[in-house]
Amino acid sequence: MAAWRGDSRAADAVSAASSTASVPVDSPARLIKGGWQLAGGHGAVEERRALDDMHAFAEAGITAFDCADIYTGVEALIGRFLREWRERHGPNAPAIRVHTKCVPDLDLLARITRADLERTIDRSLRRLGTERLDLVQFHWWDYEQDRVVDAALHLDAMRREGKIVALGATNFDTVHLQAMLDAGVPIVAHQVQCSVIDRRALGTMRALCEARGVRLLAFGALAGGFVHERWLGAAAPAEPMENRSLVKYKLIIDEWGGWAAFQRLLHALHAVAVAKGATIGAVALRWVLEQPAVGAAIIGARNVAHLPATLAALRLTLSETDMSAIASSIEGDGHGPLGDVYALEREKGGRHAVIMRYGLNAAATD
Numbered sequence: 001m002a003a004w005r006g007d008s009r010a011a012d013a014v015s016a017a018s019s020t021a022s023v024p025v026d027s028p029a030r031l032i033k034g035g036w037q038l039a040g041g042h043g044a045v046e047e048r049r050a051l052d053d054m055h056a057f058a059e060a061g062i063t064a065f066d067c068a069d070i071y072t073g074v075e076a077l078i079g080r081f082l083r084e085w086r087e088r089h090g091p092n093a094p095a096i097r098v099h100t101k102c103v104p105d106l107d108l109l110a111r112i113t114r115a116d117l118e119r120t121i122d123r124s125l126r127r128l129g130t131e132r133l134d135l136v137q138f139h140w141w142d143y144e145q146d147r148v149v150d151a152a153l154h155l156d157a158m159r160r161e162g163k164i165v166a167l168g169a170t171n172f173d174t175v176h177l178q179a180m181l182d183a184g185v186p187i188v189a190h191q192v193q194c195s196v197i198d199r200r201a202l203g204t205m206r207a208l209c210e211a212r213g214v215r216l217l218a219f220g221a222l223a224g225g226f227v228h229e230r231w232l233g234a235a236a237p238a239e240p241m242e243n244r245s246l247v248k249y250k251l252i253i254d255e256w257g258g259w260a261a262f263q264r265l266l267h268a269l270h271a272v273a274v275a276k277g278a279t280i281g282a283v284a285l286r287w288v289l290e291q292p293a294v295g296a297a298i299i300g301a302r303n304v305a306h307l308p309a310t311l312a313a314l315r316l317t318l319s320e321t322d323m324s325a326i327a328s329s330i331e332g333d334g335h336g337p338l339g340d341v342y343a344l345e346r347e348k349g350g351r352h353a354v355i356m357r358y359g360l361n362a363a364a365t366d
Contacts, residue, residue, distance in 0.1 A: 028061030068101035075127035106358035109145035215295030224249035257334025268329035
């Protein structure tokens with residue numbers, strides 16, 4: 001972070017996550033440790049264990065961490081990790097980069113001002129304990145409130161003034177991402193859901209991002225843990241589900257074609273995994289990393305027990321035959337969610353909106 005490293009190093013760190021031009025395909029820089037599962041709605045978080053896990057991931061070379069202003073408690077937790085990292089390793093510690101988000105509350109959008117956005121940015125700076133934010137990924141809940149480009153330009157002004165190193169976006173559709181780019185907002189990365197069962201980002205969005213030099217940061221590669229051997233041959237999960245992540249990704253499986261179709265996909269992935277001496281998750285993660293325009297994948301692992309399997313994806317090579325076998329299963333047995341990025345999740349009153357929380361910034365107490 002810029003509070004304890006030079007600006008050029010911070011910029012280089014952001015570049016490593018948002019571009020694959022100089023990052024080997026098997027580099028840990030292609031992986032980002034996600035923070036959503038450390039927020040509310042995913043069960044109790046044991047702080048000391050979470051911090052120890054962050055240290056383990058960083059020691060293994062996964063030195064990028066994803067969080068958000070609306071992930072309750074996560075920015076502050078990462079801020080504590082950063083302090084410990086500096087104390088353990090001193091001024092020459094390996095660089096840690098933190099990608100956070102700016103997600104204005106839904107009921108603020110119609111009247112949002114620069115001051116509102118700056119309060120959010122300043123709070124993230126305090127929570128993380130840094131002078132500059134490596135990457136701020138902007139989100140906008142409702143396109144009917146048409147001030148999205150103005151808000152993005154306000155964030156860019158803060159970037160030029162030095163509070164932010166680089167700007168990203170998250171969960172925008174193609175039209176609105178292009179509008180921000182056309183207005184001169186220098187977006188370097190776009191965080192989107194992307195997996196073998198959700199390929200919405202690989203159509204018009206991918207084409208736009210490739211043309212404009214924006215790298216996709218993919219989350220949901222393992223569908224919240226559903227893309228795993230433990231679900232192979234298992235019955236569909238019963239309601240109520242254990243956490244928000246399972247609710248979210250079970251809905252995506254339903255869009256994919258249902259549980260039976262998903263089982264056939266798991267069997268196809270398992271066949272590739274067995275032939276490679278790998279796991280279903282490693283194959284699915286590697287598939288995402290192989291997609292054009294994908295700069296990195298965000299891994300929602302809650303603890304260090306998942307680290308070996310995660311790193312195994314970097315050592316895995318998928319041949320043309322493997323990719324063709326996966327493609328045949330994807331294209332022939334289920335359609336996945338249709339439409340542009342996040343379109344289903346934006347349907348007001350729709351079933352994909354059930355886990356959305358639109359006012360978490362106003363509810364924050366710090």
